[in-house]
Each structure stands twice: as C-alpha cells, then as structure tokens.
Amino acid sequence: MRTLWQDVQYGFRMLRKSPGFTLLACLALALGIGANTALFSAVYGVLLKPLPYANGRRLVLVQQVARASANPNVNVSVHELEDYRRQSQSFNNLVEYHSMNFILLGREPDRVQTGVVSSNFFEALGVKPLMGRTFSPEDEKPGANPVLILSYSYWQKNHGGDPAIIGKAFKMNDRMHTVVGVLPPIPQYPRENDVYMPTAACPFRSNPQTIQNRSARLLRVFGELKPGVSLQQASSELDTISSRFSKEYPENYRNIKGFGVTVSSLQDVLTKQARPFLLILLATAGLVLLISCANVANLALARMTQREYEMAVRMSLGAPRARLVRQILTECTMLAVMGGLFGLLLASIGTQLLSTFMLRFTTRAHEIRLDSSVLLFTLVISVITGILFGLAPALSSSRRVSSHVQTGGRSIGLSHARVSLRSTLIVAQVCISFVLLIMAGLTLRSFAKLQSVNAGYDAENVISLGLPWNFAKYNDAAELGRFEARVLDRLRELPGVTSAASISGLPLNNATPSPQPVMIENHEQDPNAPKPEVDVTSISEGAFQSLGIALLKGRDFNRDDTTEKPGVAIISAATAHRYWGNEEAVGRRISLDQGQHWLTVVGVSGDVKFFGLDREAMDEVYVYSGQNPGTGNVVVRTTLDEQTMGDAITRAVHMLDPEQPVTDIKTLTEIREDSLVNTRVTSILLSAFAGLALVLAATGLFAVISFLVGQRTREIGIRIALGARTSSVLMMVMGEGMRMAVIGLCLGVGGALIASGMVKSLLYGVSTTDWITFCAVGLVLVGTALLASYLPARRAAQVDPMVALRYE
Numbered sequence: 001m002r003t004l005w006q007d008v009q010y011g012f013r014m015l016r017k018s019p020g021f022t023l024l025a026c027l028a029l030a031l032g033i034g035a036n037t038a039l040f041s042a043v044y045g046v047l048l049k050p051l052p053y054a055n056g057r058r059l060v061l062v063q064q065v066a067r068a069s070a071n072p073n074v075n076v077s078v079h080e081l082e083d084y085r086r087q088s089q090s091f092n093n094l095v096e097y098h099s100m101n102f103i104l105l106g107r108e109p110d111r112v113q114t115g116v117v118s119s120n121f122f123e124a125l126g127v128k129p130l131m132g133r134t135f136s137p138e139d140e141k142p143g144a145n146p147v148l149i150l151s152y153s154y155w156q157k158n159h160g161g162d163p164a165i166i167g168k169a170f171k172m173n174d175r176m177h178t179v180v181g182v183l184p185p186i187p188q189y190p191r192e193n194d195v196y197m198p199t200a201a202c203p204f205r206s207n208p209q210t211i212q213n214r215s216a217r218l219l220r221v222f223g224e225l226k227p228g229v230s231l232q233q234a235s236s237e238l239d240t241i242s243s244r245f246s247k248e249y250p251e252n253y254r255n256i257k258g259f260g261v262t263v264s265s266l267q268d269v270l271t272k273q274a275r276p277f278l279l280i281l282l283a284t285a286g287l288v289l290l291i292s293c294a295n296v297a298n299l300a301l302a303r304m305t306q307r308e309y310e311m312a313v314r315m316s317l318g319a320p321r322a323r324l325v326r327q328i329l330t331e332c333t334m335l336a337v338m339g340g341l342f343g344l345l346l347a348s349i350g351t352q353l354l355s356t357f358m359l360r361f362t363t364r365a366h367e368i369r370l371d372s373s374v375l376l377f378t379l380v381i382s383v384i385t386g387i388l389f390g391l392a393p394a395l396s397s398s399r400r401v402s403s404h405v406q407t408g409g410r411s412i413g414l415s416h417a418r419v420s421l422r423s424t425l426i427v428a429q430v431c432i433s434f435v436l437l438i439m440a441g442l443t444l445r446s447f448a449k450l451q452s453v454n455a456g457y458d459a460e461n462v463i464s465l466g467l468p469w470n471f472a473k474y475n476d477a478a479e480l481g482r483f484e485a486r487v488l489d490r491l492r493e494l495p496g497v498t499s500a501a502s503i504s505g506l507p508l509n510n511a512t513p514s515p516q517p518v519m520i521e522n523h524e525q526d527p528n529a530p531k532p533e534v535d536v537t538s539i540s541e542g543a544f545q546s547l548g549i550a551l552l553k554g555r556d557f558n559r560d561d562t563t564e565k566p567g568v569a570i571i572s573a574a575t576a577h578r579y580w581g582n583e584e585a586v587g588r589r590i591s592l593d594q595g596q597h598w599l600t601v602v603g604v605s606g607d608v609k610f611f612g613l614d615r616e617a618m619d620e621v622y623v624y625s626g627q628n629p630g631t632g633n634v635v636v637r638t639t640l641d642e643q644t645m646g647d648a649i650t651r652a653v654h655m656l657d658p659e660q661p662v663t664d665i666k667t668l669t670e671i672r673e674d675s676l677v678n679t680r681v682t683s684i685l686l687s688a689f690a691g692l693a694l695v696l697a698a699t700g701l702f703a704v705i706s707f708l709v710g711q712r713t714r715e716i717g718i719r720i721a722l723g724a725r726t727s728s729v730l731m732m733v734m735g736e737g738m739r740m741a742v743i744g745l746c747l748g749v750g751g752a753l754i755a756s757g758m759v760k761s762l763l764y765g766v767s768t769t770d771w772i773t774f775c776a777v778g779l780v781l782v783g784t785a786l787l788a789s790y791l792p793a794r795r796a797a798q799v800d801p802m803v804a805l806r807y808e
Contacts, residue, residue, distance in 0.1 A: 029339025032292030035285040038350030045367040054126025059266040062221040067258030075217040090234040093124035105171040115193035132181030146177040146201040152185040154194035174472035187363040235263040274361035293389040332390025340382030429697040430744025438752035440690035441773040443683040449765040456608035458548025459668035466663035481629035496640035501543035502631040508675040521589040554603030569599040572620035614764040706792040737789025
C-alpha cells in the first residue's frame with residue numbers, strides 16, 4: 001500500500017505538470033463514463049432492480065390468450081377467475097384488477113383513473129400503505145360502505161400531501177366514498193392509477209349481469225406463486241384448467257380460436273416495452289466509451305513518448321519494468337476516476353431526462369436514480385476504463401525503454417510498432433463512429449418519413465378535449481345523448497369555432513386497437529377462416545368536417561338519425577374495398593353484434609391512421625353517437641389559439657353542468673407530435689452519441705497527424721530544402737490521415753450492416769441497408785477526416801527548412 005500511495009502521489013504531480021493533457025483526457029472520459037452511468041441507472045432501475053414489493057420475485061400476470069386470433073390477449077371474466085381460484089394449486093393468491101375513469105367531486109370535478117381490485121390485492125403484492133390501511137374482506141361484501149385508497153402521486157398532486165386525508169369523504173358514482181389509505185410511491189401496473197376501490201364499490205364490476213356472464217371479460221389477473229412453483233408449471237396448470245372451459249361452456253368460447261393461458265413474471269411484463277430501447281442506448285453508449293478510451297490512449301501514447309527519457313533514467317537506477325508499468329496504469333486509472341467524477345455530474349442530468357422519458361414505456365421509470373449500485377458501477381467502469389486505455393501505452397513504453405537501456409542507445413525514436421498502434425486506434429475510432437452515425441442516420445431518416453406521412457385527417461387548428469361522462473348522473477342513454485348534443489350546440493356558438501363534434505377515440509392518441517367482429521350481409525365466408533374484424537368509432541354529425549376527413553361517397557350523419565330510426569354507419573374506403581371490391585358499398589348492411597342489429601352503410605370516408613403513423617390504417621366503421629351516446633372526446637376546429645379557446649370551452653361546459661370535468665385540452669397537432677416522441681427522442685439520443693463519437697474520432701485523427709508531423713519535422717524540412725512543393729507535402733501528410741480514415745470506413749461498413757439490425761424495429765420506410773444513409777455518412781466522415789488531416793498538413797507545409805534542420 002505504501003508503494004501504491006507513492007505511485008498515486010507521483011502520478012498526481014505528473015498530471016498536474018500536464019494540465020492540457022489532463023483536461024482533455026478527463027473531458028473525453030467524462031462524456032463516455034457519464035453517458036454509460038446515466039444509461040446504466042435506467043437499465044438497473046427498470047430491468048435489473050427487484051420489484052419494490054415484498055413478494056416481487058413470485059408475482060406473475062395471468063393472461064388468457066386466443067393464440068389463433070389477430071388480437072391474442074383475452075381478459076378474464078368473474079366466473080373464469082373463480083374457476084382458477086378453486087382448481088389451481090400453484091398460487092397463494094389470485095387477485096383481480098381492472099381500471100376505469102370515474103368522476104370524483106371535491107373542490108372541483110375531477111376525472112380519476114380508478115383501479116378496481118380484490119380486497120387482498122395489496123396483500124398479494126406485499127404492499128403496505130404509507131398511511132391508513134388497505135382493503136379488508138368486509139369492504140368487498142355487497143352493500144359495504146364505499147372506500148378509496150389514494151396513490152402517492154395523486155395524493156401529492158391533488159391534495160398537497162394532506163396528512164389529514166384519511167377519513168375524508170368524496171362523492172363519486174353518486175355515492176360518498178371514504179379515504180382509508182394512501183399508497184407509498186411504488187410502480188403500478190398496467191398503468192398509473194389515481195385511486196383504488198374494492199370490487200363492491202364499482203357499479204360495473206358489482207353488477208349482477210357482469211358477475212353472471214361468463215363472457216363479460218373485463219379483468220386482469222395477478223398471482224403470487226407458491227414457493228418452488230415455476231412459471232412453466234403454473235402456466236401448464238392453468239392452461240389445463242382453461243382447456244375444460246370450451247368443453248363445459250362451448251357457447252362462450254366458440255369464437256375464441258386457440259384459447260389458453262400464459263403466466264408471465266410481473267417484472268418482465270413491467271419492462272417489456274422499455275427493454276429494447278434501453279439495451280440499444282446502452283450498447284451505443286458503450287461504443288462511445290470505447291472511442292473515448294481509444295482517444296485517451298492515443299493522447300497517453302504521445303505523452304509517453306515525451307517521458308521515455310525519464311523512464312529510461314528510472315530504469316537505469318534500478319526500477320523494474322513492472323514498476324514502470326504500474327506507475328503508468330496508476331496515472332491512467334487516476335485520470336479515469338477523475339473523468340468518472342465529472343461524468344457523474346453529467347449523469348445526474350441525463351438520469352432526470354431518462355426518468356421523464358421512460359414513463360412512456362414503464363411505470364418503473366421513477367426508480368431511475370443514482371443510488372449506491374449505480375455509484376459502484378461508475379467506480380468499477382472508471383477503473384476498468386483506466387486499465388483499458390492505459391495498458392497499451394504502459395506496455396509499449398516500458399518495452400521500448402527496457403530495450404533502450406539494455407542496448408545502451410543514445411536516443412529513443414519513433415518506432416514503427418508505436419505508429420501502427422496509434423493508427424490502429426484511429427482506425428477503430430473511425431469504424432465505431434461510422435457504425436453509430438449509420439444507426440443515427442437511419443433513425444433520423446425514419447423520423448423524417450414518419451413526419452411526412454398522411455394520416456388521413458387535417459390536424460391544423462383543431463383542439464381536442466376530454467369529456468368523461470358521469471354515468472351515475474347520466475345513467476340513461478337518451479339523457480346522455482341529449483346532454484352531449486347540448487354541449488356541441490353550445491360549443492358551435494362560441495366565437496372562433498367553425499365546427500365541433502364528438503368522437504370516441506382521437507387519432508394517434510396512443511390508444512390500443514380493440515377490433516370487433518363484423519358480419520357482412522350476404523357475404524359468404526369460409527367457416528374455418530378468422531372472422532373479419534374492424535375498429536369501431538362513435539362520432540357525431542360534423543366529425544368529418546371538424547377532423548378534415550374526406551367523405552368520398554354518400555352522406556354524413558345528421559340529427560334525423562335518431563334511435564327510433566334504423567341504425568346507420570359510415571365505413572372507411574379500405575373496409576369498402578375489402579368486402580365489396582369495386583361494387584357500391586353505400587346501402588349495404590353490416591352487424592357488430594352477431595346479427596342482432598343491422599347497420600345500413602350511408603357513406604364511405606377516407607382511411608385514417610388512428611393507431612400510429614407507422615401502421616396501416618385499420619378497417620374502420622363509424623357509428624352515430626346519436627344512436628350510441630357517450631363518446632367522451634370533443635374536437636373543435638377554431639381560428640383562435642389553444643389557451644383562449646380552452647378557457648372558453650371549459651366555461652361553456654360548466655355553464656351547462658358545473659360538475660362536468662373538462663380534461664386533456666390539446667391540439668391535434670400536439671397529439672400527432674406526441675405520437676412521434678419515441679422516434680424523435682431515440683433519434684436525438686443516437687445522433688448525440690454519434691456526433692460525440694465523430695468529434696472524438698476527428699480529434700484523435702488530428703492529434704495523431706499533428707504528432708507525426710512533429711516527429712517528422714526534420715524529414716519534412718529536408719524535403720522542402722530539396723525542392724518539394726507545398727502541395728506534395730500537403731498530399732503526403734493528408735494521405736496518412738486519409739489512409740487511416742478509409743480503412744476505418746471500410747471496416748465500419750461491415751460493422752454497420754450488422755449493428756443496423758439493432759434499430760430495425762424502430763425504422764419506418766427505411767431499409768437497414770439504405771444507400772442514401774450510407775453514402776451521406778461516408779461523405780461526412782471523409783469530409784471530417786480531410787479537415788482533421790488538413791490542419792496539421794498545412795502546418796507541415798509551412799515548415800522553415802533552416803529551423804527544421806536545426807530541430808535536433
């Protein structure tokens with residue numbers, strides 16, 4: 001330890017004598033280590049860290065599936081859950097969950113995302129309340145007093161963390177609900193809920209019709225495995241149980257092809273969406289760190305050349321070669337640790353940004369932080385980095401110094417091996433830079449193509465808002481329809497409004513498709529083929545005008561299409577072509593409830609991409625909200641700005657009903673842009689890493705060429721004295737740089753062809769071998785290499801022969 005401490009003290013003095021080298025090396029390492037630390041904090045917090053539940057390792061999601069269906073996930077009915085509970089032997093607990101929007105009336109009407117759960121839901125998860133209690137079996141009994149548990153975020157945001165919240169009552173679903181508990185800040189699945197209620201308090205879940213109907217599938221089921229039971233064993237058992245359902249109740253499973261059950265780890269389910277994105281970025285950051293190491297290794301090699309005389313003296317005085325190697329590695333490790341400390345500052349900023357962004361993928365995003373595990377990772381990677389970039393200079397310099405001492409040489413010149421090593425490091429930097437630039441270029445091209453996609457509607461000057469209906473207040477369809485019509489009439493009268501309409505689902509609003517079976521009148525179909533499915537959207541009259549959707553044939557809905565009249569529908573062009581080809585679709589009939597009711601097609605509209613710019617437009621059927629009230633969203637085409645119009649809309653709605661919430665006021669342009677945020681952020685991050693890699697590679701190339709020019713000053717002076725032209729000196733020096741760049745570029749092409757497969761799932765309309773991207777990136781690299789080589793080459797061409805000849 002004493003010898004190590006001497007090495008550290010000596011290393012500190014030597015680094016202090018070379019402030020330029022120390023600063024550049026620390027900066028390069030800080031960028032690489034900081035990026036890796038930030039991304040590791042996300043990987044650890046989201047993917048590796050155990051769930052913050054007492055029983056986290058044994059928690060699973062039980063999912064019914066229709067393996068032969070285009071929409072394989074099937075929710076669970078109350079009867080099915082009871083069967084699993086009675087017949088399964090693999091679980092300590094099987095608990096239910098579903099989520100709904102309700103209106104909570106406090107200081108002002110508030111739409112709350114409500115998780116409806118079994119009384120032992122939190123017990124199964126091993127979650128203890130921060131305040132109060134969780135649900136008890138008595139809360140789940142029919143007729144029990146309604147109670148609520150608040151999530152931590154809702155308690156903080158909407159009630160200011162009120163410590164006296166327990167016992168307070170709020171009106172919801174026309175009943176008073178008492179707050180009995182507040183949850184700790186934990187990740188929720190499958191979404192963040194504002195409040196939780198027991199099943200008996202939910203008017204839909206407690207409805208006898210829901211309980212008795214085996215086909216009323218609205219539940220998700222979670223389980224706690226018994227100790228020693230594997231996922232495969234539990235899945236096999238439930239699959240066996242479910243296979244008996246279709247035999248005992250054939251009418252309830254006739255339309256579910258390949259019915260079965262899968263059991264998945266809750267931790268895997270929570271992180272499924274985030275995993276590919278994080279691993280891509282972590283791999284990218286790792287490549288940037290390799291470039292940083294190569295860059296600093298080149299700087300260290302140059303510095304070792306200047307210190308070889310010092311090393312030779314120390315070896316002549318008896319210092320063993322191993323001691324010299326250890327000294328150099330100690331200095332490099334000190335540099336890396338200092339770079340790691342600076343990198344932590346960068347990582348703290350990056351961690352906050354990643355946590356905010358990752359909320360789109362997983363509810364575990366709040367667990368991304370710089371904790372002790374991340375700090376340990378930073379220390380380990382700093383030490384490894386120091387050894388990695390210090391090993392080559394240490395071995396190379398000690399070997400040459402040892403050889404010089406043994407042979408008694410007078411000077412230590414520039415060896416071919418050392419030049420080759422430096423050149424190899426530059427080639428590696430260029431190669432990795434090319435790979436990263438290709439990945440960034442492909443995602444940027446994909447993002448540009450997505451931005452130019454025609455979604456089938458006009459988002460300009462359209463404001464959307466949510467009107468979550470209070471079904472306890474408007475429990476009659478006719479009454480709800482009348483109120484919806486009054487709201488639209490009032491909004492159409494506002495100054496600046498050119499049209500207004502209601503719609504059940506907004507385009508590109510991150511919704512999940514829920515296709516419904518459709519029957520086509522007089523349409524013969526193979527009984528073994530999957531039944532045709534369509535997406536169904538409820539709209540009011542004027543929706544096509546408000547959204548700018550083309551009405552290609554027929555007519556729009558109108559107020560004459562009442563519930564007393566035959567049902568009507570408008571279908572998309574893709575739907576009309578799929579089922580009627582070139583024949584006329586207007587006037588044909590379809591059914592969405594297995595032929596119990598028929599809808600007459602009165603119009604054909606343009607296709608709209610409701611569920612993603614990168615997806616094909618689904619077959620769409622529009623039904624009239626006058627015959628199917630309760631859409632939940634309103635779109636308003638206006639000539640005024642969002643803030644002014646939003647305030648006016650809220651006042652207008654509250655004049656009609658002060659208890660009606662108005663939520664999520666956004667422009668359709670904002671919603672469209674928000675749908676692209678994943679691709680945009682991915683492109684930005686990859687571009688930032690690629691740009692950093694390019695700068696590091698260019699800096700390394702510039703440093704190597706400058707070093708070579710400095711070593712060959714006498715030779716260049718002699719060439720000029722003998723009549724060499726400036727242009728020939730320029731070409732000679734620049735040729736050295738371009739040779740390394742071209743070799744790195746050629747190797748990079750092969751690496752890019754392999755690595756581009758990592759971002760294949762993120763691309764739209766762009767091949768992983770897109771020649772435009774490869775050519776553009778190649779030109780950027782060549783241009784950068786030319787610039788990095790030209791600056792030291794110009795200096796070489798201006799060498800004064802007399803000064804050069806007196807150089808030694």
